[in-house]
Amino acid sequence: MTRTTRIVSVLLLAVLPATAFAKELPRGPQYFHPPSQSALPHGKFGALVRQGRRIFMDTPRYAARYAGDGLSCQSCHLDAGRMPNAMPLWGAAGEYPKYQARTQQVVTLGERMQQCFIASLHGYAPPRDSETLLALEAYASWLSTGAPQRTVLRGAGLPQMPRTGHAPDPIAGRRTYEDHCATCHGDGGGIRNPKGGYAVPPLWGADAFPHGVGLGRQSILSRFILANMPQDQPGTLTPQQAKNVAAWIRIQWREPNPRKGLLGWLP
Numbered sequence: 001m002t003r004t005t006r007i008v009s010v011l012l013l014a015v016l017p018a019t020a021f022a023k024e025l026p027r028g029p030q031y032f033h034p035p036s037q038s039a040l041p042h043g044k045f046g047a048l049v050r051q052g053r054r055i056f057m058d059t060p061r062y063a064a065r066y067a068g069d070g071l072s073c074q075s076c077h078l079d080a081g082r083m084p085n086a087m088p089l090w091g092a093a094g095e096y097p098k099y100q101a102r103t104q105q106v107v108t109l110g111e112r113m114q115q116c117f118i119a120s121l122h123g124y125a126p127p128r129d130s131e132t133l134l135a136l137e138a139y140a141s142w143l144s145t146g147a148p149q150r151t152v153l154r155g156a157g158l159p160q161m162p163r164t165g166h167a168p169d170p171i172a173g174r175r176t177y178e179d180h181c182a183t184c185h186g187d188g189g190g191i192r193n194p195k196g197g198y199a200v201p202p203l204w205g206a207d208a209f210p211h212g213v214g215l216g217r218q219s220i221l222s223r224f225i226l227a228n229m230p231q232d233q234p235g236t237l238t239p240q241q242a243k244n245v246a247a248w249i250r251i252q253w254r255e256p257n258p259r260k261g262l263l264g265w266l267p
């Protein structure tokens with residue numbers, strides 16, 4: 001990328017809503033296709049689904065009382081939870097309730113969402129009967145219309161990482177970051193949207209995901225990056241580059257683990 005195209009793309013990023021990128025991403029026929037936006041239902045169910053979608057795409061705005069950092073659900077669950085290999089909602093909806101080794105419990109979809117509010121969003125769990133959680137569940141349920149249930153669908157969760165035979169190297173990762181990520185994520189702080197929130201979410205610092213969350217683990221972060229980033233050219237990094245850049249991101253400063261210390265009782 002030349003310097004001019006870089007500057008132009010950064011300027012574009014600053015004015016476009018985050019959703020503008022997602023449309024160009026590849027998505028093959030081998031994956032389940034959620035219903036299209038134009039097929040949104042009418043009536044009360046439709047209103048709840050729409051509300052869920054809004055919360056998912058701009059959580060600090062539409063679920064402000066429960067959100068803690070600068071991220072939205074779709075910062076990680078890309079394209080409003082539709083993107084295969086980026087933990088799509090349609091991949092999750094039919095799998096829950098599901099046994100979770102970490103908590104040694106069978107958790108419902110709503111409880112799994114509460115965990116992402118507490119950890120990834122560094123916020124608070126919306127209560128069971130809150131409109132926030134009911135709307136998010138309605139949205140997930142609608143997105144999985146027609147999907148086989150109680151089975152692991154292709155493209156659900158994150159793809160596996162091939163073995164590279166080398167440990168992650170954060171210093172090599174810094175170079176990868178500068179070459180492939182900094183155009184959008186800047187110095188790690190992301191790009192703010194002039195209308196509020198972030199056009200590109202931060203990767204570290206006070207508004208990023210805190211320590212101790214799923215995406216912050218070396219293996220999960222590398223798999224997410226390998227499959228999904230750079231967002232305009234996913235699939236262009238080698239597995240080793242993805243591991244290296246994940247290691248570089250992981251050594252940057254972020255808020256402490258919300259489950260530790262005074263809040264140790266949280267799930």
Ligand code: HEC
Nearest residue numbers: 071072073075076091092112113116117120157209214215
């Ligand atoms: C910082 C990134 C991040 C953000 C932000 C985030 N999540 Fe997640 N979420 C994850 C990761 C990573 C997993 C899978 C963790 C694992 O494999 O253990 C996950 C798992 C889930 C699952 C279960 C998926 C499955 O396939 O089992 C659901 C449902 C979910 N998140 C909903 C939400 C909702 C709703 C929000 C917004 C309130 C949200 N997430 C915000 C990273 C994030």
Ligand code: HEC
Nearest residue numbers: 018074075076180181184200201202203225229230231232
């Ligand atoms: C073309 C712009 C662009 C490039 C280049 C890019 N990203 Fe992203 N990235 C995004 C956007 C936008 C999102 C959030 C998705 C959304 O909101 O739709 C995101 C989300 C993420 C997330 C999850 C959310 C968070 O803030 O933690 C991680 C991790 C990430 N990117 C890492 C990387 C890495 C590593 C690279 C370089 C290999 C990279 N990105 C390159 C635009 C980009």
